[in-house]
Amino acid sequence: MQIGALPSYLAPAVSSLPVRPVASAAVSPDLTRAAQAPATPSPALGDEQAASAREEADRSPSTQSASKQGEAEPSPQQQRLEQLQIAELATRDREVRAHEQAHAAVGGSYAGAPSYTYSHGPDGQRYAVAGEVSIDTSAVAGDPQATLSKMEIVVRAALAPAEPSAQDLRVAAQAQAQMLQARAELAELRLSEAAEGQTERAQPSEAAESAQQGDDPEASRQPPRSSAADLDLYRRTAELPSSAPLIDLLG
Incomplete structure (x- = not known):
């Protein structure tokens, strides 16, 4: 429930306007015009200047960001150089991987897994620039x-x-x-x-020969011949007289 009297109404204050002096014949026209000129700029003119200042302040950040974007954008020549660098890195990456994988494939169990050394390109990607395989x-x-x-x-x-x-x-x-x-x-x-x-x-073979000699009884009874005994027998035979009968040395 609302209680109260009628809302009070404040009348707007009456703005005081400069009183224009009555021109007289003794007063100079220049002084009259100076007295009639306002002492302060009109409120409308001040509002327009403030609005234009705010618009310029609002436009300045966007203008600065646009200028920065224009400066950050690479030139066509720089873009071509980056593309060439990316192409070289991609070619090197393929060569390095093929090289190390050939080692690992042929080495089999005697070779380890390939390991690579990477480099970042202008596009932010990693490219293998070196590698090794232990064997x-x-x-x-x-x-x-x-x-x-x-x-x-x-x-x-x-x-x-x-x-x-x-x-x-x-x-x-x-x-x-x-x-x-x-x-x-x-x-x-x-x-x-x-x-x-x-x-x-x-x-x-030696064991077989000895076994064969052991099986032959005559060979076992027959003493082994000595070369020295044969030579002595030859000497004695040579000393016998010529009329003596020949001796067969074949046994």
């Missing part, structure tokens, strides 16, 4: 044949890319040196195995 070049202990087979794979893996690097060539040379050493060890091993085989074959 096992150690010899197989106690097995030169397995070492030889392993080093053959290592050499093929090192030379698998279309354009092997200097490091690839060094790895291949190291593996080839391991192959030479493995071949030498394998040759020595085969020679020792051949000598052992000959010794094993000679022992059964």
